[in-house]
Amino acid sequence: xxxxxxxxxxxxxxxxxxxxxxxxxxxxxxxxxxxxxxxxxxxxxxxxxxxxxxxxxxxxxxxxxxxxxxxxxxxxxxxxxxxxxxxxxxxxxxxxxxxxxxxxxxxxxxxxxxxxxxxxxxxxxxxxxxxxxxxxxxxxxxxxxxxxxxxxxxxxxxxxxxx
Amino acid sequence: xxxxxxxxxxxxxxxxxxxxxxxxxxxxxxxxxxxxxxxxxxxxxxxxxxxxxxxxxxxxxxxxxxxxxxxxxxxxxxxxxxxxxxxxxxxxxxxxxxxxxxxxxxxxxxxxxxxxxxxxxxxxxxxxxxxxxxxxxxxxxxxxxxxxxxxxxxxxxxxxxxxxxxxxxxxxxxxxxxxxxxxxxxxxxxxxxxxxxxxxxxxxxxxxxxxxxxxxxxxxxxxxxxxxxxxxxxxxxxxxxxxxxxxxxxxxxxxxxxxxxxxxxxxxxxxxxxxxxxxxxxxxxxxxxxxxxxxxxxxxxxxxxxxxxxxxxxxxxxxxxxxxxxxxxxxxxxxxxxxxxxxxxxxxxxxxxxxxxxxxxxxxxxxxxxxxxxxxxxxxxxxxxxxxxxxxxxxxxxxxxxxxxxxxxxxxxxxxxxxxxxxxxxxxxxxxxxxxxxxxxx
Numbered sequence: 261x262x263x264x265x266x267x268x269x270x271x272x273x274x275x276x277x278x279x280x281x282x283x284x285x286x287x288x289x290x291x292x293x294x295x296x297x298x299x300x301x302x303x304x305x306x307x308x309x310x311x312x313x314x315x316x317x318x319x320x321x322x323x324x325x326x327x328x329x330x331x332x333x334x335x336x337x338x339x340x341x342x343x344x345x346x347x348x349x350x351x352x353x354x355x356x357x358x359x360x361x362x363x364x365x366x367x368x369x370x371x372x373x374x375x376x377x378x379x380x381x382x383x384x385x386x387x388x389x390x391x392x393x394x395x396x397x398x399x400x401x402x403x404x405x406x407x408x409x410x411x412x413x414x415x416x417x418x419x420x421x422x423x
Numbered sequence: 424x425x426x427x428x429x430x431x432x433x434x435x436x437x438x439x440x441x442x443x444x445x446x447x448x449x450x451x452x453x454x455x456x457x458x459x460x461x462x463x464x465x466x467x468x469x470x471x472x473x474x475x476x477x478x479x480x481x482x483x484x485x486x487x488x489x490x491x492x493x494x495x496x497x498x499x500x501x502x503x504x505x506x507x508x509x510x511x512x513x514x515x516x517x518x519x520x521x522x523x524x525x526x527x528x529x530x531x532x533x534x535x536x537x538x539x540x541x542x543x544x545x546x547x548x549x550x551x552x553x554x555x556x557x558x559x560x561x562x563x564x565x566x567x568x569x570x571x572x573x574x575x576x577x578x579x580x581x582x583x584x585x586x587x588x589x590x591x592x593x594x595x596x597x598x599x600x601x602x603x604x605x606x607x608x609x610x611x612x613x614x615x616x617x618x619x620x621x622x623x624x625x626x627x628x629x630x631x632x633x634x635x636x637x638x639x640x641x642x643x644x645x646x647x648x649x650x651x652x653x654x655x656x657x658x659x660x661x662x663x664x665x666x667x668x669x670x671x672x673x674x675x676x677x678x679x680x681x682x683x684x685x686x687x688x689x690x691x692x693x694x695x696x697x698x699x700x701x702x703x704x705x706x707x708x709x710x711x712x713x714x715x716x717x718x719x720x721x722x723x724x725x726x727x728x729x730x731x732x733x734x735x736x737x738x739x740x741x742x743x744x745x746x747x748x749x750x751x752x753x754x755x756x757x758x759x760x761x762x763x764x765x766x767x768x769x770x771x772x773x774x775x776x777x778x779x780x781x782x783x784x785x786x787x788x789x790x791x792x793x794x795x796x797x798x799x800x801x802x803x804x805x806x807x808x809x810x811x812x813x814x815x816x817x818x819x820x821x822x823x824x825x826x827x828x829x830x831x832x833x834x835x836x837x838x839x840x841x842x843x844x845x846x847x848x849x850x851x852x853x854x855x856x857x858x859x860x861x862x863x864x865x
Contacts (some may be wrong), residue, residue, distance in 0.1 A: 274593075277552070277595075279550075279633050282614065282633050284615035284616075285595070285613055285614050285633075286615065287615035287616075288595075288596065288598050288612055288615060289596040292557055292596055292598045292799040302462050308615045313615075315615075319615075322617065322619055323615070323616065326600060326617040326618060326774070327557070327597070327598035327618075328599035328600065328771075329558070329597050330598050330599060331558045340450065344764070345519045345764065345768055346519050346714070346750050346761060346765060347519065347520050347676035347677055347748075347750050349760075349761070349764055350677040350750065350751075350756065351677070351678075352674075377753055383508070383517070383519070383771060383772065384517060384518070384519040384520070384521070384718075384768075385558055386516045386525050386556070386558070386559065387426075387522055387525075388519070388521065388522045388676035388682070389522050389674050389675065389676050389682040389683045390522075391676060395558060397558035397560075398558070398561060399424065400561070402425065
C-alpha cells in the first residue's frame with residue numbers, strides 16, 4: 261500500500277523523531293494523516309501501518325477506537341463538526357446543531373446520500389471566544405449563525421456543481 | 424489564517440502577547456527584531472540551577488490548569504540520570520472554555536520554541552516534542568514551518584548558535600481525546616498507545632516520555648519563561664500577587680459583549696475583567712454565574728465573583744483559576760442543562776480505564792439528562808450529589824474530579840432550578856380538580 265509522495269516523505273521524517281526502537285510513537289499521527297488520504301481506517305490500512313512500525317495489527321487496532329477523530333467508515337466530502345459544549349451552547353451552538361441536522365436531513369456521524377456532507381456533534385474545539393464554532397474538515401468557521409451555515413452549505417454545493 | 428485578535432484593551436497587561444499584533448508576527452525575523460531568543464541567550468549565561476532559581480522566584484505557576492509552580496516542577500528532574508531527558512509541551516488545549524494556547528501558536532510560535540530551549544538548558548535535554556490536539560491541524564502545519572525555519576537559521580539542531588547545546592524538536596499530533604491533555608496520558612499517546620493515564624508517583628520528572636526524566640508543561644507556561652529570565656523573576660512575581668506571579672491569558676466567553684482572549688495580571692478582579700475587558704454581560708442582562716477556568720472548575724454565583732483572579736484566591740473561593748477558560752452566564756442560563764452538557768462531555772471523554780469514572784460519568788450523564796427533561800423525583804437530585812461526591816478523589820486521574828467538582832457546585836448552588844424542572848413536569852398535566860388520576864410520567 262502506498263500513499264502520496266508528500267505523505268510518504270512525511271512518514272519517513274516522522275520515524276526519525278523518536279528514540280531508537282520507539283517508532284511506535286508515530287502510530288497516532290500516522291493513522292490520522294493516512295486517514296486523510298484513505299478516507300477511513302480500513303483493515304488494509306491497519307495492516308500497512310502495523311507492518312511499517314514493526315508492531316502487531318492488534319496494537320494498531322486497539323488504538324483506533326480510543327481517538328475520536330479516527331473512524332472506520334468514510335465520512336462525507338465535507339465533514340461538518342459542530343461544537344455544542346458550554347461556551348458554544350451559551351451562544352447558540354445547540355440550535356445550530358439542530359438546524360444542521362434538519363437542513364441536511366442526517367444525524368450524528370451520518371453521511372448525506374450524495375456523499376457531500378456528514379455531521380458530527382463534537383466537544384470543545386478551542387474556539388470559545390469566537391463561538392459558535394464548527395469545523396469543516398480541519399477548517400475552522402467562527403461566529404456561526406443559521407444564515408452563515410446555510411451559506412456554507414450553499415457554497416459547497418455550488419462548488420460541487422461547478423466541477 | 425483568520426484574525427482572532429481584538430484591539431488591545433487598556434486594562435490588559437501586555438507581556439506574553441506583546442508580539443501578537445506586530446505585522447508578520449509569526450515570522451522569525453519579526454521575532455528576532457523584538458527580543459526573540461534573548462531569553463534563551465540569557466539562559467546560556469546561567470547555570471541550570473540559576474535558571475530554576477529564577478523561575479521559583481517568579482512564582483510562575485502552570486498555566487494548563489493545575490497551577491503547579493513551574494520552577495519546582497523543573498527542579499524535580501534528575502539531571503544526574505544516565506537516561507536521556509526530554510522536554511514535552513502540552514498543546515492539547517481541550518478544556519471547554521479554553522482557546523488561549525491557540526493564540527500563542529498562531530501569533531508567536533517561536534516564543535514556544537524559545538521557552539522549550541530554556542527548559543532544555545535547565546534540565547540537560549537534547550530532544551523534545553510539542554503534542555498538539557489533532558483538530559489544530561492548521562497550527563500543526565504552522566508550527567512545523569516554524570520549526571523548519573528554526574533549524575534552517577540554527578536555532579534548533581546541533582550546536583545551537585555555537586552554544587554547544589543540541590536540541591531536536593518536532594510536533595506530535597493528537598487525534599481527538601481530552602484525556603490526552605492529562606500529562607501521563609499524553610505521554611502514553613506520545614508512545615503510540617491509548618491515552619490512559621499512568622499511576623503517579625512516579626511523576627514525569629522521574630519517569631516520563633519513553634520512561635525517561637521529562638519536563639512537561641503547558642504551552643503558555645513555556646511561553647512565559649523567556650520573559651522571566653529577560654525581565655527577572657522578581658519583576659515577574661511583582662506583576663501578580665504573592666505566590667501568584669506574572670500575567671496570564673484569559674479566555675472570556677459566554678454571555679458577554681466582547682468575548683476574546685485577554686492578557687491580565689494575576690490578581691485582577693474577576694468582575695472587572697468581565698465588565699471592563701469583555702464589555703459586561705450582553706443584552707442588558709444581569710450576571711448569574713461564572714465558570715472561572717474551564718468546565719472542570721466549580722461555578723461561582725454572581726455574588727461570589729468579586730474576587731481577585733489568582734490561583735490561591737480562587738482556591739479559597741472553592742473554585743480554580745484553572746486553564747483561564749472563563750465562561751460567563753447571564754440570568755437566562757439554564758443551569759440544569761449546563762450540568763447535563765458538562766457531564767455529557769466527561770462521559771464521552773472518560774478513557775474508560777477506572778470504574779468510578781467510567782461508570783460514574785455515564786450514570787451521572789443519564790440522570791442529569793433525565794432531570795433536564797424534568798423526569799425524576801427530588802431524591803434523584805440527592806443521588807447526583809452523592810455520586811459526584813463518591814467519584815471525587817476516587818478516580819485514577821483527575822478527569823473524575825473534573826467531572827465531579829462542577830456537578831457538586833451546580834447542584835448545591837442551584838438546586839432550586841433542578842426542583843423547578845421536576846415540578847414543572849409534574850404539573851404540566853395536572854388532573855382537573857375533583858378527578859382521580861394515576862401518577863403521570865412524561
